[in-house]
Amino acid sequence: MTEAPLLSIENLVVDFATDDGLVHAVDGVSLTVRAGEIVAVVGESGSGKSVTAMSILGLVRTPPGVIRDGRILLRGEDLRAVSGERLREIRGGEVAMIFQDPMTALNPVMTVGQQIAEALRLHDRDLSADTARARVVELLRKVGVPDAEQRYRQYPHEFSGGMRQRAMIAMAVANDPDLLIADEPTTALDVTIQAQVLDLLRTAQRETRAATILITHDLGVVAELADRVVVMYGGRVAEEADVRSLFARPRHPYTAGLLASVPRPDLDGELLSIPGSPPNMIDPPGGCAFHPRCPMARDRCRTDRPELRDLGDGRRSACHFADELDEGSALFSAEEAAG
Numbered sequence: 001m002t003e004a005p006l007l008s009i010e011n012l013v014v015d016f017a018t019d020d021g022l023v024h025a026v027d028g029v030s031l032t033v034r035a036g037e038i039v040a041v042v043g044e045s046g047s048g049k050s051v052t053a054m055s056i057l058g059l060v061r062t063p064p065g066v067i068r069d070g071r072i073l074l075r076g077e078d079l080r081a082v083s084g085e086r087l088r089e090i091r092g093g094e095v096a097m098i099f100q101d102p103m104t105a106l107n108p109v110m111t112v113g114q115q116i117a118e119a120l121r122l123h124d125r126d127l128s129a130d131t132a133r134a135r136v137v138e139l140l141r142k143v144g145v146p147d148a149e150q151r152y153r154q155y156p157h158e159f160s161g162g163m164r165q166r167a168m169i170a171m172a173v174a175n176d177p178d179l180l181i182a183d184e185p186t187t188a189l190d191v192t193i194q195a196q197v198l199d200l201l202r203t204a205q206r207e208t209r210a211a212t213i214l215i216t217h218d219l220g221v222v223a224e225l226a227d228r229v230v231v232m233y234g235g236r237v238a239e240e241a242d243v244r245s246l247f248a249r250p251r252h253p254y255t256a257g258l259l260a261s262v263p264r265p266d267l268d269g270e271l272l273s274i275p276g277s278p279p280n281m282i283d284p285p286g287g288c289a290f291h292p293r294c295p296m297a298r299d300r301c302r303t304d305r306p307e308l309r310d311l312g313d314g315r316r317s318a319c320h321f322a323d324e325l326d327e328g329s330a331l332f333s334a335e336e337a338a339g
């Protein structure tokens, strides 16, 4: 029996009006998240991954953004069609978000403790102030904030970056959400703290059993946490697969390029990146948007836009020649990728 997905995004289209023209940020993205699973959405900056995530909770600013099309179904309820009141109820309740910069989510003029307590009481109006406070202190302890009692009374600026991220995770899991959306949760942190916050995210996910959408450009983070991966390029899904299959045998040249971009210990940790630049989203290249950077591109790729195809075993690829990508084939050599 296949369980209905917890979240299902269908054919999402989001544009942004800019002085230079209309940016086609998300162009027909469909993806699903099942209860309890961690789905990583990866891609370079500008791939549309964050806009896709922000659309779920109605956090795309309009204008300049316009959601042109698509449905976002949470347990069958279309979040694009619900009232503002219902959406506020869902935010921080059934669905919680962890941002790259906790300052985006934390109010600088309220103590950290008060904010988390407020989040709790917003979704449980019968909760007494004392019980809320006790729950917050416990939450802060759980996420590894030392001296939680004292920390409760401090303001966000009195917390270090790593501690702020812990506090935000505490706030996100406070109401036992069904879905967590983590947008580049470790990108702004230094490497040691990154590892601690990743561990914490893993523990939080395990304890709440919340399905998680993890937005990241970091394949190391994907390998650590994700069950399934959706690779985005130029506002579209390029490939989707379970994490092991994706790493073992990418079925889209862009994914192969991303994998070659992982820091390589054999090359003194040098980060190899894909030659060329991400597409101009105002006037994207015709055919396959990746063709100007693709080592496998042929004539057809310049004219014929590849649709996302089902390859079986839960894999999908938007490459005309997905079947020609062999296991272990080195599409991007060190010399090429360093260019």
Ligand code: SF4
Residues within 6 Å of the ligand: 252, 253, 254, 288, 289, 290, 291, 294, 295, 296, 297, 298, 301, 306, 318, 319, 320, 321, 322
């Ligand atoms: Fe490369 Fe063509 Fe596949 Fe696009 S469709 S990824 S250009 S081979």
